[in-house]
Amino acid sequence: xxxxxxxxxxxxxxxxxxxxxxxxxxxxxxxxxxxxxxxxxxxxxxxxxxxxxxxxxxxxxxxxxxxxxxxxxxxxxxxxxxxxxxxxxxxxxxxxxxxxxxxxxxxxxxxxxxxxxxxxxxxxxxxxxxxxxxxxxxxxxxxxxxxxxxxxxxxxxxxxxxxxxxxxxxxxxxxxxxxxxxxxxxxxxxxxxxxxxxxxxxxxxxxxxxxxxxxxxxxxxxxxxxxxxxxxxxxxxxxxxxxxxxxxxxxxxxxxxxxxxxxxxxxxxxxxxxxxxxxxxxxxxxxxxxxxxxxxxxxxxxxxxxxxxxxxxxxxxxxxxxxxxxxxxxxxxxxxxxxxxxxxxxxxxxxxxxxxxxxxxxxxxxxxxxxxxxxxxxxxxxxxxxxxxxxxxxxxxxxxxxxxxxxxxxxxxxxxxxxxxxxxxxxxxxxxxxxxxxxxxxxxxxxxxxxxxxxxxxxxxxxxxxxxxxxxxxxxxxxxxxxxxxxxxxxxxxxxxxxxxxxxxxxxxxxxxxxxxxxxxxxxxxxxxxxxxxxxxxxxxxxxxxxxxxxxxxxxxxxxxxxxxxxxxxxxxxxxxxxxxxxxxxxxxxxxxxxxxxxxxxxxxxxxxxxxxxxxxxxxxxxxxxxxxxxxxxxxxxxxxxxxxxxxxxxxxxxxxxxxxxxxxxxxxxxxxxxxxxxxxxxxxxxxxxxxxxxxxxxxxxxxxxxxxxxxxxxxxxxxxxxxxxxxxxxxxxxxxxxxxxxxxxxxxxxxxxxxxxxxxxxxxxxxxxxxxxxxxxxxxxxxxxxxxxxxxxxxxxxxx
Amino acid sequence: xxxxxxxxxxxxxxxxxxxxxxxxxxxxxxxxxxxxxxxxxxxxxxxxxxxxxxxxxxxxxxxxxxxxxxxxxxxxxxxxxxxxxxxxxxxxxxxxxxxxxxxxxxxxxxxxxxxxxxxxxxxxxxxxxxxxxxxxxxxxxxxxxxxxxxxxxxxxxxxxxxxxxxxxxxxxxxxxxxxxxxxxxxxxxxxxx
Numbered sequence: 001x002x003x004x005x006x007x008x009x010x011x012x013x014x015x016x017x018x019x020x021x022x023x024x025x026x027x028x029x030x031x032x033x034x035x036x037x038x039x040x041x042x043x044x045x046x047x048x049x050x051x052x053x054x055x056x057x058x059x060x061x062x063x064x065x066x067x068x069x070x071x072x073x074x075x076x077x078x079x080x081x082x083x084x085x086x087x088x089x090x091x092x093x094x095x096x097x098x099x100x101x102x103x104x105x106x107x108x109x110x111x112x113x114x115x116x117x118x119x120x121x122x123x124x125x126x127x128x129x130x131x132x133x134x135x136x137x138x139x140x141x142x143x144x145x146x147x148x149x150x151x152x153x154x155x156x157x158x159x160x161x162x163x164x165x166x167x168x169x170x171x172x173x174x175x176x177x178x179x180x181x182x183x184x185x186x187x188x189x190x191x192x193x194x195x196x197x198x199x200x201x202x203x204x205x206x207x208x209x210x211x212x213x214x215x216x217x218x219x220x221x222x223x224x225x226x227x228x229x230x231x232x233x234x235x236x237x238x239x240x241x242x243x244x245x246x247x248x249x250x251x252x253x254x255x256x257x258x259x260x261x262x263x264x265x266x267x268x269x270x271x272x273x274x275x276x277x278x279x280x281x282x283x284x285x286x287x288x289x290x291x292x293x294x295x296x297x298x299x300x301x302x303x304x305x306x307x308x309x310x311x312x313x314x315x316x317x318x319x320x321x322x323x324x325x326x327x328x329x330x331x332x333x334x335x336x337x338x339x340x341x342x343x344x345x346x347x348x349x350x351x352x353x354x355x356x357x358x359x360x361x362x363x364x365x366x367x368x369x370x371x372x373x374x375x376x377x378x379x380x381x382x383x384x385x386x387x388x389x390x391x392x393x394x395x396x397x398x399x400x401x402x403x404x405x406x407x408x409x410x411x412x413x414x415x416x417x418x419x420x421x422x423x424x425x426x427x428x429x430x431x432x433x434x435x436x437x438x439x440x441x442x443x444x445x446x447x448x449x450x451x452x453x454x455x456x457x458x459x460x461x462x463x464x465x466x467x468x469x470x471x472x473x474x475x476x477x478x479x480x481x482x483x484x485x486x487x488x489x490x491x492x493x494x495x496x497x498x499x500x501x502x503x504x505x506x507x508x509x510x511x512x513x514x515x516x517x518x519x520x521x522x523x524x525x526x527x528x529x530x531x532x533x534x535x536x537x538x539x540x541x542x543x544x545x546x547x548x549x550x551x552x553x554x555x556x557x558x559x560x561x562x563x564x565x566x567x568x569x570x571x572x573x574x575x576x577x578x579x580x581x582x583x584x585x586x587x588x589x590x591x592x593x594x595x596x597x598x599x600x601x602x603x604x605x606x607x608x609x610x611x612x613x614x615x616x617x618x619x620x621x622x623x624x625x626x627x628x629x630x631x632x633x634x635x636x637x638x639x640x641x642x643x644x645x646x647x648x649x650x651x652x653x654x655x656x657x658x659x660x661x662x663x664x665x666x667x668x669x670x671x672x673x674x675x676x677x678x679x680x681x682x683x684x685x686x687x688x689x690x691x692x693x694x695x696x697x698x699x700x701x702x703x704x705x706x707x708x709x710x711x712x713x714x715x716x717x718x719x720x721x722x723x724x725x726x727x728x729x730x731x732x733x734x735x736x737x738x739x740x741x742x743x744x745x746x747x748x749x750x751x752x753x754x755x756x757x758x759x760x761x762x763x764x765x766x767x768x769x770x771x772x773x774x775x776x777x778x779x780x781x782x783x784x785x786x787x788x789x790x791x792x793x794x795x796x797x798x799x800x801x
Numbered sequence: 802x803x804x805x806x807x808x809x810x811x812x813x814x815x816x817x818x819x820x821x822x823x824x825x826x827x828x829x830x831x832x833x834x835x836x837x838x839x840x841x842x843x844x845x846x847x848x849x850x851x852x853x854x855x856x857x858x859x860x861x862x863x864x865x866x867x868x869x870x871x872x873x874x875x876x877x878x879x880x881x882x883x884x885x886x887x888x889x890x891x892x893x894x895x896x897x898x899x900x901x902x903x904x905x906x907x908x909x910x911x912x913x914x915x916x917x918x919x920x921x922x923x924x925x926x927x928x929x930x931x932x933x934x935x936x937x938x939x940x941x942x943x944x945x946x947x948x949x950x951x952x953x954x955x956x957x958x959x960x961x962x963x964x965x966x967x968x969x970x971x972x973x974x975x976x977x978x979x980x981x982x983x984x985x986x987x988x989x990x991x992x993x994x
Binding site: 331333334335336338339350351401403404612613614615616 | 839840841842864866873903906907909910913960961962964979980981982983984985986
């Protein structure tokens with residue numbers, strides 16, 4: 001995707017430079033130079049940028065790798081060729097020239113954090129958005145970790161955690177139903193409504209992760225109101241021999257091991273396959289002073305892909321299965337408010353046992369199974385049509401500590417979904433864009449005897465149009481989307497089954513611009529409006545949420561019963577303005593985004609009172625709506641200090657302000673700064689690219705957290721304003737060191753890295769961890785990761801086969 | 802395109818299989834708030850006669866929250882002064898028909914349960930009168946000895962998976978017990994003639 005992204009800038013550069021080039025007077029200036037850009041294996045590189053510095057002129061190679069520079073005057077030039085992931089190359093050029101040039105680029109040994117330049121491919125995000133791409137290297141340094149933990153490396157992206165294995169992404173303060181995960185082209189349909197529900201995805205699957213920090217609701221619908229996480233697999237390559245990759249990772253803290261393997265090959269020149277699998281197992285995590293009992297996990301994932309591509313037509317079939325079981329800290333299972341009070345005042349969790357791999361209740365058992373079929377075809381020179389079907393089955397079971405049968409789930413959901421996306425993309429001269437439609441069928445079932453969320457059937461239909469216009473250094477874009485949702489639920493009011501249905505309509509619109517200040521600097525500004533009806537869980541949750549020891553009530557659960565009136569559903573509307581500045585030149589790279597988001601009817605979950613049961617007092621949590629302003633900034637700055645040392649600073653800040661009252665909005669990430677110093681050196685011999693880095697993370701206290709009311713005081717205090725049971729944790733510092741090197745052999749590549757997280761074994765608590773009431777965070781952790789790739793590129797199918 | 806034509810039927814078949822997994826929404830079963838709801842606790846106090854034999858006609862006091870809605874019915878415990886009682890506790894789930902006797906489940910997992918009693922009258926003494934397989938107390942049966950007339954509160958607490966070996970726990974001190982609270986029910990108590 002980086003390639004495509006780069007091509008976007010390249011085209012722009014071309015547009016803006018071509019316009020400015022005038023033939024020199026008095027010379028013959030109607031020569032042209034043509035050629036082909038490919039890699040060292042002879043694979044064409046589509047969309048490489050070619051640039052003649054002295055003329056300030058450039059061109060972008062086509063999809064077939066071919067290029068042509070027109071209107072050249074006779075003379076000698078030096079031509080610079082750039083392609084992301086490859087070393088820059090300068091070629092001397094003599095005009096006139098009789099032969100086409102063949103330019104071979106060498107793979108760049110290590111991609112530094114390149115300036116993120118948006119592409120113009122139809123399935124990509126808006127060009128004026130603030131987005132970050134995690135390169136293969138950055139993913140590699142966190143390989144084996146949950147997806148949410150991997151993407152936390154991006155400034156502005158944080159997580160709501162439940163222990164050490166459950167990471168729920170938060171982008172610019174927004175989470176849950178407002179973030180879309182696009183897994184290999186399919187929108188992930190899981191159970192993202194729960195705070196302790198993490199994305200159901202094998203993090204080894206993605207070779208590249210892209211995070212859009214802003215609304216992508218026009219393209220993807222209301223699910224992407226707060227941003228999108230786009231995971232991409234390596235495109236299939238159709239080799240006649242088998243290539244592959246193996247990953248292994250080991251961590252000391254929870255004595256975990258993970259293995260992931262991938263094999264790929266071709267059936268013919270036009271079709272190929274890939275199979276992949278991951279297995280992970282970890283035991284209890286350790287806080288510096290005690291064992292975090294019952295925090296083990298295991299995971300087993302598999303996937304298979306088949307692809308076909310010929311003459312502009314392509315077909316891909318992808319199937320995957322994700323299965324995990326995660327233990328939840330035993331001492332986080334509390335019976336009532338008195339137990340919670342006890343947990344908060346005591347230094348240690350009440351349940352501490354020796355290390356074990358076995359997982360007891362409370363625990364989660366999750367399965368996610370996906371089938372994707374996508375097809376695309378070119379329609380003439382300027383248009384292409386793509387169709388993607390995604391069928392998904394997500395099963396979530398939550399088990400609690402209970403008497404009797406430990407294998408009876410307290411909560412059990414089966415979510416089936418089918419989605420169909422059709423998009424027609426066009427690109428003509430300075431205009432490009434796409435129109436599309438989306439249909440989604442979702443059905444959720446509860447297992448017998450479990451409640452909280454009602455059974456529901458949701459039917460969505462959406463249409464959108466996006467158009468972009470490029471002119472000189474400017475890019476403009478705009479889009480519009482309409483969605484219709486039909487929702488039917490099956491819920492018990494008192495003890496009568498009712499099944500009301502609701503029809504809802506909502507819109508999204510966006511406009512943005514991007515200005516290329518120079519070759520290496522870009523400013524963009526994006527305005528987005530989006531609205532969404534609250535999710536079923538936010539509307540109709542009703543019951544005891546065991547794992548949270550709380551009673552949860554949705555927006556439609558009124559004092560006099562369940563509302564079935566569609567006018568009681570107040571849509572959440574976001575008005576977002578995101579500005580981004582990106583600069584990359586020489587050894588300096590800077591990305592800065594500043595944003596403001598005014599949310600009307602922002603939905604959040606907050607404790608509101610207590611209920612007296614035979615267990616004692618129970619907290620009641622209600623979904624509430626308020627008007628909120630979320631504004632903030634995040635920055636990424638890297639500077640080469642010398643040929644070996646690089647400095648990196650990352651910063652994230654979000655401020656959430658409740659406009660309605662003196663309320664504070666819960667679960668907003670605190671400010672955070674990361675500073676890192678990296679040393680890189682090419683070693684003599686076969687080992688190369690040695691690096692060592694030290695990273696210091698500072699997480700500040702959340703100064704704008706809701707006020708604190710201890711559980712023992714909840715019964716007597718006035719609870720109209722939002723509150724939390726425990727004060728936000730103090731500022732803490734975490735040190736991480738990492739080192740690694742790469743061994744490149746013929747057709748094989750071995751990367752080994754070693755890291756220590758929480759180097760000084762600090763005891764601390766994290767405001768964004770839901771288990772902070774009960775226990776400290778994970779202590780020091782040593783990890784080793786090994787990545788081995790093998791490819792036999794010489795065994796290509798012959799052209800004439 | 803031959804390959805494509807072969808792949809498509811496979812894909813279609815898988816799609817259909819996925820769809821067939823879908824069930825019917827109309828089988829929805831009334832969800833209960835809790836797989837295991839505790840609604841009722843019955844305390845039966847059997848007064849000892851002069852020979853130390855508990856009465857066959859114990860007095861009963863109930864704490865009941867039948868639908869789990871949070872408006873419990875709580876009876877006032879009335880005991881005689883300077884008397885000895887055997888207290889037997891039973892716990893029920895009356896939200897189901899017929900009601901489920903939770904006491905049996907507690908007995909079956911006696912080693913994972915223990916009752917504790919907190920009394921605001923200072924003149925009432927109590928001690929455990931039963932034990933689990935490890936000879937540690939459970940508290941389904943206890944002895945209560947009342948003193949002079951007074952009024953106050955009795956809180957009955959049932960802990961699930963307590964640490965029965967921790968200091969003081971076998972003597973009825975909840976401080977180090979841990980575990981999670983299954984029951985924490987408060988009764989007004991009156992000691993009077």
